[in-house]
Amino acid sequence: MNLAKKSPAARAGWATIAVIATLAWAFPVYWMVNSSFLPGSTLEQLTPTFLPFGGSLSNFEAALSDGTFLRALGMSAAITFLTLIVCIAFAFLAALAISRFRFRGRKQFVLAVLVIQMIPAEALFIAQYKMIAGFGLLNTVVGVSLIYTATVIPFTIWMLRGFVAGIPAELEEAAMVDGLSRNQAFMRITFPLLAPGLVASGVYAFLQAWNEFAVALILLPDGSKATLPLWLRGFLQDSAVNTTNWGEVMAASTLVAVPVIVFFMFVQGRMTQGLVGGAVKG
Structure with missing residues (x-):
């Protein structure tokens, strides 16, 4: 319009x-x-x-009084950072492979990425718990990050595929004619053009890992290893008086939202370019 x-x-x-x-x-x-x-x-x-x-x-003083917020913040930050780095790295390589190369099983791989997104997360909880428990990774950053990465990476691959497909391969070929190697052409020409797409995909992965509750509830049964969403749940009811202090709940919710706001302040410019660029191919 x-x-x-x-x-x-x-x-x-x-x-x-x-x-x-x-x-x-x-x-x-x-x-x-x-x-x-x-x-x-x-x-x-x-x-x-x-x-x-x-x-x-x-209310903020009450939310911060026992020191559990900083511990939960550290747990969430570690899980989110690890998930973000691993997810973007693998999704980026996968998106390059299915967009720029023709290989046997390529269509089946793309179809598998789509099918995996259709599986309800709740259907996998028992299998995920048994797998992580079998590896001895319950109540660990690595264990939760592993499941988060597996959950987020299919959509991230699909998202990055659109950005990679939108950059003509002829740009790299022209750079190679000018004397650059394939790796140099990719790093100097293609990668800078993909930066907004990586940021937009990273924002999605960040939000999914930061806000996830159900998987963390299952894989982090030790209360001292809670992430921020699990920590926030502890404010919903005061067992001593069997009621909810909504002032403290709102203060705790504000504290949980602050890191997200700070993150968006750093990436908002690139994220806007990525969201707009991902809608245009060619």
């Missing part, structure tokens, strides 16, 4: 719709942050409080 050709009234209408949609999307995030500064008694009132006047940092 070309808004430049629309009348001023039409453009204003679409702009209004966009603003409303943005506010609807942003309001839950604002409500989470706003509630994190308010005491539980205020949050339980029937009249909502839209501004944190009279609020404090007590």
